[in-house]
Amino acid sequence: MNDSILEALLDSYARNNAILLNLLQALPEGGLDAQVLEGSPSIAQQYAHMQQTRLFWLGQVAPEFATGMNQLFRQAGEExxxxxxxxxxxxxxxxxxxxxxxxxxxxxxxxxxxQGPHASYDHPILLLQHLLWHEGYHVGQIKLALKATGYSMPEEVEEKAIWSQWRTEVW
Incomplete structure (x- = not known):
């Protein structure tokens, strides 16, 4: 694979991660508790799930890269x-x-x-694509959960947090 293409693909995943972090920082007071519907995962649970998903798939197909990673779920009694x-x-x-x-x-x-005991990817780039798709879904769920609480992210905040990671516009 051409190194410049690889670097662009890896950069796209870094930008995706930046979007997740930007959204986290842009959450209003109490935003981590927001849910799309009662019984749906909270935003905090969605972030923990995305981390857990990354670690699960790494653990399956490249376990040496999953060691020592921080989990975002912790057990408190039965919960x-x-x-x-x-x-x-x-x-x-x-x-x-x-x-x-x-x-x-x-x-x-x-x-x-x-490849691992329960999963494999035909090509390493497919791991990136899988995670980009999965995390993009959760960005939509996070924004929807915020709307469900009555919070609409201001356009200038959304532009800086999300869209400016992919392109620059001059009007």
């Missing part, structure tokens, strides 16, 4: 509770995004297959 400290969420997502990119880079350069 699993999502992390609520934005600094911890940010640190975990940065850590796992870096690990995902390094795993993809490693598998492309070494030719080692991305």
């Amino acid at each position: 699993w509770v999502a992390e609520r400290e934005t600094a911890c969420i940010e640190q975990a997502l940065n850590q796992s995004a870096h690990a995902v990119c390094e795993a993809v880079r490693d598998r492309l350069h070494t030719g080692q297959a991305m």
Whole structure:
């Protein structure tokens, strides 16, 4: 694979991670509790789920890159509770995004297959694509959950948090 294409793909995943973190920082007071519907995952649970998903798939297809990663769910009695400290969420997502990119880079350069006991990808880039699709879905769910609470993100905040990561416009 052409190195400039690889770097552009890895950069796209880094930008995706930046969007997740920008949205986290843009949440209004109490935003981590927002849900699309009663019984739906809260925004805090969605962030924890995205981290858990990254770690699960890394653990399946490139386990050496999943070691030592921070979980965002912790057990409290019988219940699993999502992390609520934005600094911890940010640190975990940065850590796992870096690990995902390094795993993809490693598998492309070494030719080692991305396969494990319960999962495999035909090509390492498909791990990136899978996670981009999954996390994009959750960005939509986060925005919908905020709307369900009556919060509409101002256009200038959304532009800076999300769309400016992909393109620049001059009017």
